[in-house]
Amino acid sequence: MQYVIVGIGGQGILFTSRVLGHIALSRGERVVGSEVHGMAQRGGSVISHFKVGDYSSPMVKAKDADVLLAFDQNEAVRNLHFLKQGGHAIINTHDPAFIENPSLRKWMSDHGVTVHTVMGYDILKREMGGRFLFLNVLILGAMCGAGVGNVTIEEVREAVKVLAPAKFVEDNVKAVDLGYAGASR
Amino acid sequence: MSNKAILLGNEAIARGIVEAGCEVAAAYPGTPSSEILPSIAKWADDLGTRTIVEWGANEKVAFEMAAAASFAGKRSCAVMKQVGLNVAADPFMSVSHFDIKGGFLLVAADDPGPHSSQTEQDSRFFAMFAKIPCFDPATAVEAKEMVFDAYDLSERHKIVTMLRPGVRVDHCRQDVELKDVIEISRPASFEKDPRRWVCLPASVRVNHPQLNAKREAIREEFETRFSRYNYEVPAKKKARLGVIAGGVSFSIVMDILKAWGADDISVLKIGTPHPLPLKMVEDFISRHDNVVVLEETYPVIEMQLNDRTKIKGRWNGWVPGAGELLPELIEEILCRVLGKEVPEGASAELKKAAEDLNITPRPPMLCPGCPHRASFFSIRQTLPKAIYPSDIGCYTLGVNQGMVDAVVDMGASITLASGLFMAYKADGKEQPIVATIGDSTFFHMGLPGLASAVYNKHIFVLVILDNSLTAMTGGQSHPGIGDKLRKGETGRRVDLEGAVKGCGVNWVKTTEAYDISTSRTLVKEAWEHAKAHEEPAVVIFRHPCMLLRQKQAVIPVTVDPEKCIGCKFCINFFNCPGLVFDEKSKKAYIDERFCVKCGVCINVCPHGAILATEGEEA
Ligand SMILES: Cc1ncc(C[n+]2csc(CCOP(=O)(O)OP(=O)(O)O)c2C)c(N)n1
Numbered sequence: 165m166q167y168v169i170v171g172i173g174g175q176g177i178l179f180t181s182r183v184l185g186h187i188a189l190s191r192g193e194r195v196v197g198s199e200v201h202g203m204a205q206r207g208g209s210v211i212s213h214f215k216v217g218d219y220s221s222p223m224v225k226a227k228d229a230d231v232l233l234a235f236d237q238n239e240a241v242r243n244l245h246f247l248k249q250g251g252h253a254i255i256n257t258h259d260p261a262f263i264e265n266p267s268l269r270k271w272m273s274d275h276g277v278t279v280h281t282v283m284g285y286d287i288l289k290r291e292m293g294g295r296f297l298f299l300n301v302l303i304l305g306a307m308c309g310a311g312v313g314n315v316t317i318e319e320v321r322e323a324v325k326v327l328a329p330a331k332f333v334e335d336n337v338k339a340v341d342l343g344y345a346g347a348s349r
Numbered sequence: 350m351s352n353k354a355i356l357l358g359n360e361a362i363a364r365g366i367v368e369a370g371c372e373v374a375a376a377y378p379g380t381p382s383s384e385i386l387p388s389i390a391k392w393a394d395d396l397g398t399r400t401i402v403e404w405g406a407n408e409k410v411a412f413e414m415a416a417a418a419s420f421a422g423k424r425s426c427a428v429m430k431q432v433g434l435n436v437a438a439d440p441f442m443s444v445s446h447f448d449i450k451g452g453f454l455l456v457a458a459d460d461p462g463p464h465s466s467q468t469e470q471d472s473r474f475f476a477m478f479a480k481i482p483c484f485d486p487a488t489a490v491e492a493k494e495m496v497f498d499a500y501d502l503s504e505r506h507k508i509v510t511m512l513r514p515g516v517r518v519d520h521c522r523q524d525v526e527l528k529d530v531i532e533i534s535r536p537a538s539f540e541k542d543p544r545r546w547v548c549l550p551a552s553v554r555v556n557h558p559q560l561n562a563k564r565e566a567i568r569e570e571f572e573t574r575f576s577r578y579n580y581e582v583p584a585k586k587k588a589r590l591g592v593i594a595g596g597v598s599f600s601i602v603m604d605i606l607k608a609w610g611a612d613d614i615s616v617l618k619i620g621t622p623h624p625l626p627l628k629m630v631e632d633f634i635s636r637h638d639n640v641v642v643l644e645e646t647y648p649v650i651e652m653q654l655n656d657r658t659k660i661k662g663r664w665n666g667w668v669p670g671a672g673e674l675l676p677e678l679i680e681e682i683l684c685r686v687l688g689k690e691v692p693e694g695a696s697a698e699l700k701k702a703a704e705d706l707n708i709t710p711r712p713p714m715l716c717p718g719c720p721h722r723a724s725f726f727s728i729r730q731t732l733p734k735a736i737y738p739s740d741i742g743c744y745t746l747g748v749n750q751g752m753v754d755a756v757v758d759m760g761a762s763i764t765l766a767s768g769l770f771m772a773y774k775a776d777g778k779e780q781p782i783v784a785t786i787g788d789s790t791f792f793h794m795g796l797p798g799l800a801s802a803v804y805n806k807h808i809f810v811l812v813i814l815d816n817s818l819t820a821m822t823g824g825q826s827h828p829g830i831g832d833k834l835r836k837g838e839t840g841r842r843v844d845l846e847g848a849v850k851g852c853g854v855n856w857v858k859t860t861e862a863y864d865i866s867t868s869r870t871l872v873k874e875a876w877e878h879a880k881a882h883e884e885p886a887v888v889i890f891r892h893p894c895m896l897l898r899q900k901q902a903v904i905p906v907t908v909d910p911e912k913c914i915g916c917k918f919c920i921n922f923f924n925c926p927g928l929v930f931d932e933k934s935k936k937a938y939i940d941e942r943f944c945v946k947c948g949v950c951i952n953v954c955p956h957g958a959i960l961a962t963e964g965e966e967a
Pocket residue numbers: 377378379380408430432433436466467741742743744759786787788789790791814816818819820821822
């Protein structure tokens with residue numbers, strides 16, 4: 165299983181791969197991935213690669229990813245090329261109209277790629293007082309809601325409970341569930 | 350005890366350092382190496398060792414501290430990024446000639462790409478320059494293993510040993526085996542011996558030939574005794590191609606060959622690129638007609654070969670001479686050398702979609718609420734005609750505000766200001782100059798430049814952007830903060846104003862960075878003073894970094910569309926992720942996804958269109 169996670173520095177995307185890693189390890193699977201630290205973390209485009217299984221290189225090659233998790237719709241479009249034929253993208257969107265772009269539609273159908281959107285900002289604004297930092301777990305919930313990514317919502321909930329700081333556990337679980345309910349299938 | 354955990358490559362390296370019994374560790378932060386030293390402290394605490402773990406003010410300081418601990422018989426390490434080794438090059442070259450005592454590991458983290466550096470230099474080249482051994486890990490697991498061997502080698506041959514992880518090893522996450530500490534009971538004992546510890550020219554005449562001999566002895570070991578790092582993965586059938594690969598390039602090649610199901614390509618992995626196990630490599634080359642060398646970023650393996658005629662590599666352009674060897678690029682190179690069809694690159698449709706939707710890569714930006722943004726705004730409004738040499742830190746991103754005219758390396762803002770002053774002085778011209786430098790960078794390498802400017806009577810304003818943190822590299826402490834690396838271990842804060850005065854500066858004043866009006870007054874006064882008294886004047890802009898999440902006034906703002914005339918002044922001069930220009934309505938607006946309600950922009954709009962909304966919201 166190969167995941168690519170993209171977003172903007174400051175959105176807390178590193179936590180997402182930590183959750184995936186925790187789940188894989190508790191299943192006894194091997195993991196390897198690559199993160200961005202440093203300059204790009206300051207509000208720039210960031211990307212995490214994460215591979216579960218028998219791999220040695222920490223990077224996902226273009227056209228190899230099973231799942232693209234995008235915290236930002238623009239970053240999603242810039243990184244769709246990582247997806248393999250038949251891959252799935254989970255995209256947090258603030259303006260879902262972008263998906264109607266004809267070139268994008270053509271590329272998606274040519275490559276058999278399915279896009280699942282979640283209005284993460286709207287949901288967090290409505291349900292959690294605009295604490296956008298919970299986007300990183302909301303999007304994992306959305307992935308489970310879309311029925312892709314090879315992890316279950318229960319596994320995500322359990323992992324988040326272990327990894328999140330004690331006083332934010334409840335909020336994190338809530339965000340996971342909001343994502344689960346809010347994803348387009 | 351044996352168990353597994355998913356660790357960052359740097360955490361794995363740190364774990365290895367503690368397990369190997371290192372008792373003194375020093376570093377200066379720098380991406381991609383920064384997490385190593387704090388992780389050493391964490392593991393040492395977890396495992397109950399007494400390892401001393403400290404930040405030096407710069408890499409030369411850190412290297413020398415660790416070196417001396419080795420002289421006293423302790424296992425020690427110095428950790429830095431690749432350009433940090435430029436700063437530590439002086440002691441590095443000297444100490445490489447020494448017969449050191451305790452194992453001394455130098456971790457120099459490289460950044461092919463580069464992702465967060467001013468060069469793409471290859472530290473393995475530095476190892477070759479200093480004639481010391483170098484380990485080049487392909488994975489986090491291997492990096493941790495190499496630490497033990499590096500210490501062992503270092504002690505047996507009494508030589509500095511380098512571990513050179515690249516950014517993809519430092520910042521990979523992988524499941525890693527955790528072990529117990531090797532118990533080493535070795536009290537500090539510095540034995541006086543000037544011939545050994547004083548780098549007189551006379552000693553070099555003995556030490557240099559001895560260093561050559563050590564290198565050849567180590568090469569012999571690398572040929573025969575290091576098959577866990579240097580080995581061949583043979584092809585199942587007759588090989589059409591031989592690949593020689595080091596570092597993460599090896600891991601990438603292996604994943605590609607597996608995905609291809611290739612059975613006619615053999616790979617020689619080189620984990621010890623210097624000194625190169627030449628016999629092993631030459632034997633591999635002799636058995637293949639077609640050989641490609643993949644290594645980052647300089648041709649270090651390639652250059653050590655006596656005969657490159659069969660090699661496809663950097664010397665003949667098969668491998669690009671700059672940039673990171675990403676998986677797509679490695680696949681392309683493999684296809685080319687095999688005469689296979691190269692997989693098609695970026696899709697035209699996706700490019701078109703990105704164009705239609707106006708999507709470009711998002712460059713890094715100062716965080717919303719960052720005090721540097723306000724500081725740059727104040728300086729530019731006060732002395733718009735000035736030249737602005739700057740330095741290395743988050744504030745280099747002030748380039749987006751037109752406030753960073755030249756950057757060379759850490760500390761150069763001050764010396765560039767001096768040089769620019771001298772250039773205009775030669776013409777008898779007055780030129781306003783405002784240099785900006787961060788607090789950590791000032792202690793790293795700002796002090797000698799400032800003393801020199803005072804001594805030579807250079808006229809400029811120096812602004813120290815004091816956010817009480819080494820922010821760019823993730824928030825480490827430094828002498829101006831006082832907290833030490835370990836939580837609860839307090840050091841003593843070196844007073845910044847005092848340090849500036851100690852360099853001979855007569856005029857130094859401090860301002861709250863968010864307070865644009867006071868800041869402007871002080872910058873103006875500083876420039877007047879510098880001119881009148883022929884000396885540098887210093888303004889310290891102070892406000893805690895947003896990463897520190899200190900409590901501050903929450904001031905929600907909004908843009909009044911009636912008052913906004915769409916001049917983009919706020920966008921061009923303030924450049925905040927929370928302030929966006931709407932191309933349809935031709936007005937600015939607040940993007941609440943990013944705004945942190947610092948309220949500074951209220952004082953930025955010349956038309957008074959940015960307003961506090963507190964009253965309305967209540
Ligand atoms: C020789 C060298 N060592 C380390 C680094 C990595 N590095 C980049 S910026 C920086 C320090 C920034 O701290 P400061 O000057 O306080 O500015 P801030 O980022 O906090 O604004 C460091 C250590 C480097 N670029 N060069």
